[in-house]
Amino acid sequence: MSRSAHPAGPRHADVLPEGHYSAPPADLNSLDPKVWSRTVSRDALGVVTVGGIDVKTLAEDHGTPAYVLDEADFRDRARAWRTAFGADADVFYAGKAFLSRAVVRWLHEEGLNLDVCSGGELATALSAGMPADRIAFHGNNKSTEEIERAVRAGVGRIVLDSFQEIVRVAHIAQSLGKRQRVQIRITVGVEAHTHEFIATAHEDQKFGIPLAGGQAAEAVRRALKLDGLELIGIHSHIGSQIFDMSGFEVAAHRVVGLLKEIRDEHGVELPEIDLGGGLGIAYTSDDDPREPHEIAKALTEIVTRECESARLRTPRISVEPGRAIVGPTAFTLYEVGTVKPLDGLRTYVSVDGGMSDNIRTALYDAEYSVALVSRVSDAAPMLSRVVGKHCESGDIVVKDAFLPSDLAPGDLIAVPATGAYCRSMASNYNHVLRPPVVAVHEGEARVIVRRETEEDLLRLDVG
Numbered sequence: 001m002s003r004s005a006h007p008a009g010p011r012h013a014d015v016l017p018e019g020h021y022s023a024p025p026a027d028l029n030s031l032d033p034k035v036w037s038r039t040v041s042r043d044a045l046g047v048v049t050v051g052g053i054d055v056k057t058l059a060e061d062h063g064t065p066a067y068v069l070d071e072a073d074f075r076d077r078a079r080a081w082r083t084a085f086g087a088d089a090d091v092f093y094a095g096k097a098f099l100s101r102a103v104v105r106w107l108h109e110e111g112l113n114l115d116v117c118s119g120g121e122l123a124t125a126l127s128a129g130m131p132a133d134r135i136a137f138h139g140n141n142k143s144t145e146e147i148e149r150a151v152r153a154g155v156g157r158i159v160l161d162s163f164q165e166i167v168r169v170a171h172i173a174q175s176l177g178k179r180q181r182v183q184i185r186i187t188v189g190v191e192a193h194t195h196e197f198i199a200t201a202h203e204d205q206k207f208g209i210p211l212a213g214g215q216a217a218e219a220v221r222r223a224l225k226l227d228g229l230e231l232i233g234i235h236s237h238i239g240s241q242i243f244d245m246s247g248f249e250v251a252a253h254r255v256v257g258l259l260k261e262i263r264d265e266h267g268v269e270l271p272e273i274d275l276g277g278g279l280g281i282a283y284t285s286d287d288d289p290r291e292p293h294e295i296a297k298a299l300t301e302i303v304t305r306e307c308e309s310a311r312l313r314t315p316r317i318s319v320e321p322g323r324a325i326v327g328p329t330a331f332t333l334y335e336v337g338t339v340k341p342l343d344g345l346r347t348y349v350s351v352d353g354g355m356s357d358n359i360r361t362a363l364y365d366a367e368y369s370v371a372l373v374s375r376v377s378d379a380a381p382m383l384s385r386v387v388g389k390h391c392e393s394g395d396i397v398v399k400d401a402f403l404p405s406d407l408a409p410g411d412l413i414a415v416p417a418t419g420a421y422c423r424s425m426a427s428n429y430n431h432v433l434r435p436p437v438v439a440v441h442e443g444e445a446r447v448i449v450r451r452e453t454e455e456d457l458l459r460l461d462v463g
């Protein structure tokens with residue numbers, strides 16, 4: 001996203017440096033509903049509240065840093081996806097975005113299915129009571145042990161990712177006296193990220209079986225011959241943080257083309273098509289995500305149209321949103337430890353977490369917003385960089401954002417839209433302890449993933 005330096009500056013610089021920022025917001029105390037979870041607001045004293053609890057109480061009771069997850073918002077978003085796609089389609093929440101047993105139970109209650117991509121995610125799903133037939137098992141290198149566990153449990157589908165896996169899953173299913181429902185993940189030559197997609201991207205990546213060169217058709221040929229497999233459909237996932245639906249349009253066109261080839265060659269019309277996840281959310285006020293009902297309408301229309309022109313029955317559609325459900329529902333609450341103005345540059349605001357609780361800024365150059373949440377302030381905007389406590393200069397949480405220039409140690413600040421790919425990608429770098437996930441709902445806060453302790457760290461270190 002192109003951003004330009006803004007002429008109006010912080011107290012310590014006449015000219016602002018180049019950076020990833022636009023103008024400071026007119027009111028630093030305002031909270032853009034696009035990037036904050038739905039029950040967030042400020043109380044009469046100016047303290048931010050979520051789910052009916054203020055952040056000072058949350059910090060006192062649970063410490064900082066902490067991921068604060070708005071349960072009502074999570075349930076609303078899950079339900080909105082479910083309702084938008086209706087009874088003729090399936091929504092599989094992508095557990096890689098964030099998974100815990102409480103989340104599994106919410107998903108189950110809201111009628112969603114679950115996509116898991118490792119034995120650990122599968123174990124979490126099963127232990128929280130997600131019916132196995134509502135689970136899809138993904139991954140480009142599932143172990144024999146993982147496949148066995150999934151087949152024994154009776155997962156609804158295994159998404160096959162390679163020629164070896166077609167044989168492996170068939171063999172395991174057969175040896176267990178089962179016929180496993182499977183989809184084949186193909187790469188359609190479409191790569192989409194944020195606002196752009198490339199329709200001619202070559203399949204130079206580890207996932208799926210390329211459509212190009214007839215490889216996907218050959219995979220289907222082999223899968224159809226194996227007694228241990230029931231091939232129910234084709235799977236395609238084109239990328240992450242996508243706003244532009246045209247990538248899905250090209251992908252659907254190509255997947256339906258393969259379904260037609262399969263019908264012509266084998267006389268079989270596969271009943272399902274999975275278009276993956278990847279739908280974008282607002283990390284900053286500049287992002288404009290689409291609502292689930294618009295996405296459902298667009299995807300359904302695309303698939304229906306393509307099938308009509310190929311004279312195929314429209315297959316059952318499934319989608320796998322992760323970020324679009326959980327991403328906007330949480331923020332990370334930090335306490336400010338130090339404030340270091342660098343003349344002519346920006347102010348470094350150090351918090352008590354960092355790259356171990358949010359690696360996305362360092363890894364993807366991701367953009368985030370930030371706000372002072374323990375009070376309001378009328379002070380002038382100060383160009384700030386929110387950094388962590390790790391021994392690494394790339395330990396940046398928010399690259400460039402405006403905070404009030406009276407910010408001081410002890411203030412609480414929060415980074416919104418950290419529900420997806422933050423706790424799930426957290427690490428123990430520098431032996432920093434991973435923060436808890438605190439779910440808030442109607443005035444109650446409940447720890448759904450507890451804070452790691454030094455005992456947890458030392459338990460793994462067996463000397």
Ligand code: LLP
Binds near residue numbers: 097115240241323
């Ligand atoms: N389905 C499949 C097959 C996927 O590979 C993914 C994500 C999803 C669904 C869910 O995508 P979502 O709707 O959450 O965008 N760590 C990166 C994102 C990696 C996504 C991997 N696959 C990040 O932090 O942006």
